[in-house]
Amino acid sequence: MGEQGVWGRSAWPAWNPARPGARSARVRGVVVLSLFLLWPLWEILRPEAGGPDAALGAVLPLYGAGWLVAMTAGPRLPPRRRILLVGTLFALAVVAALLRGGPLYLGHAGLFSFVLAAAAWLFPALWAVLLGLGIGTAQALVQWATPGPIHWNLMGGLFPAVVIPVAVVLLIRLVVQLGQAREEIAALAAAAERDRLARDLHDVLGHSLTTITVKTGLARRVLESGGDVERALAELRDVERLSREAHGEVRLTVSGRRRPSLAAELAGARAALRAAGISPILPPSADHVPAELAEPFAYVLREGVTNVIRHSDATRCEVRLGGDWLEVRDDGPGRDAAKPGNGLSGLAERLRAVGGRVEAGPLPAGGFRLRASRA
Template sequence: MVGGVRLPPRRRILLVGTLFALAVVAALLRDGPLRLGHTGVFGFALVVAVWLLPARWSVLLGLVTLALQVFLGPVDWGHVGGLVPGIVIPVAVTLLIRLVVQLGQAHEEIAALAAAAERDRLARDLHDVLGHSLTTITVKSGLARRVLESGGDPERALAELRDVERLSRQAHGEVRLTVSGRRRPSLAAELAGARAALRAAGIGAVLPPSADHVRAELAGPFAYVLREGVTNVIRHSGATRCEVLLGDDWLEVRDDGPGRNAAEPGNGLSGLAERLRAVGGRIEAGPLPAGGFRLRASRT
């Protein structure tokens, strides 16, 4: 019976049918009234049916068997009473085993889904954190190098290098918070960081003075949108001007560059779309009619 559960359904049915046929033949060969329950083969066939067939089929088969016993001959109630636990107990044990197996499978699936969700969160957050931080560090390092190579003000170069050191430490702290799931983005801090990054890249910045009017549940997702949008402007657009517009429930990052920054959905825009969907918002990205590029996040 243990090996029988691995058989295909048709072979299981054939095996059970064969055992019942042998049980009926054995009962017919006995002298006296036809009593199916008096053959040991029949009792074994019932137990095998319980193990190999679906529970509903097993219960139905047992009830049909008892009904045939009553209909075809005198009832030996003592033996019939012995058949009932022989059917009920295997069915109950089988259902319990199936339940335990299904619970184990469900637990494994939940654990796998949770692990996949955590990996997706970590990959998305690290992309958002490190992408902007490394871009800003690269821009500021390049600016300091150009100042020194051109014989410019050493103090300015030192100031940029101090910023690089500060940003490196800040990025390290953000990565630690991201891995532990304790990082909370700040839209006001991202505005300040965007201003500094655009200035270092030589891109004119038009930014809102504050973000106090933004809805609280949108401030976090908008912070990620602003960070990704400004990073793409610096890395891909070739723009000379970047403008950030901010409303209660929408944010736009515009530039005047000839490049198509993140025009095709990538990891950055895909991650932003997931964050916005979680708060009922959406992401739009594409070139502007008069030139340049626009990234818009909104909730309508």
């Protein structure tokens, strides 16, 4: 409806793009709107009123057709054309009133009610209200200034004839706006769920597949070198276990029920680093980490260790853990953090949700550091 809502000065109404079934709904709308034209046209055309002349008979169909165009196609027009369309309707209403009963008939509210309805449908709400006040005041002045007795029946009908069209159409606009907002919220929720699923699957599968790759490679090297078969079998058993765990984690991730444990991630990091031939230096426990930070820190630890194994060529990895911060350091030759990947972007989103941030970059003395903290 507009960037400032129904009452905004720039709140020009606009329809959503056409959707399936919109054409049939538009046809039904035209039929319903056409029925609204029957009453004012009958008031003018009825035989008791003397019947119309040829000129009035030509103006009224144009007025009715213009009003239908305004109500159906008007919201797709730019503002200037909307103003021109409503202005044309107003001029046709004035001409029809003059042809029907002279200047006194300008105080008849029926025709101008449809002009106000079109204005409330096409203009910013404040404009429609001001236009209604202006037309109502002008009609009252016309009746007051016309020679002869005041027609109190017409005067009394001005207020509802001005207020009701504007109020009803603005209410319809509000309902339409709420419907559009609900659709936008649903679309945003679906996009957020897709982002969550992509982020969680990246975090889950990235680490699991990296560990599986490392352990499978270790078992292969042991068997190729004729080494300890039992060690190779132990690594393959770990691969089988990790595959099952990854399958279960994917199922929990899809259902939104996965909650990683920081303590479990520490144990998994130790095993993964050792399998990759990297010496792990890890904190003994994570009991001092607040509950609201344990989950995002678990994701940071998993992503950091995964990146160390895959990209660092390091021989040592150190994890430091405080009450509101976590660091993953390695002694590799260093990596470029100028273009963070999906993993770091996902971590940044998770930390922002708890008022934290993520920093990543090479260390002055060599190596790479990933730090998550809450200010």
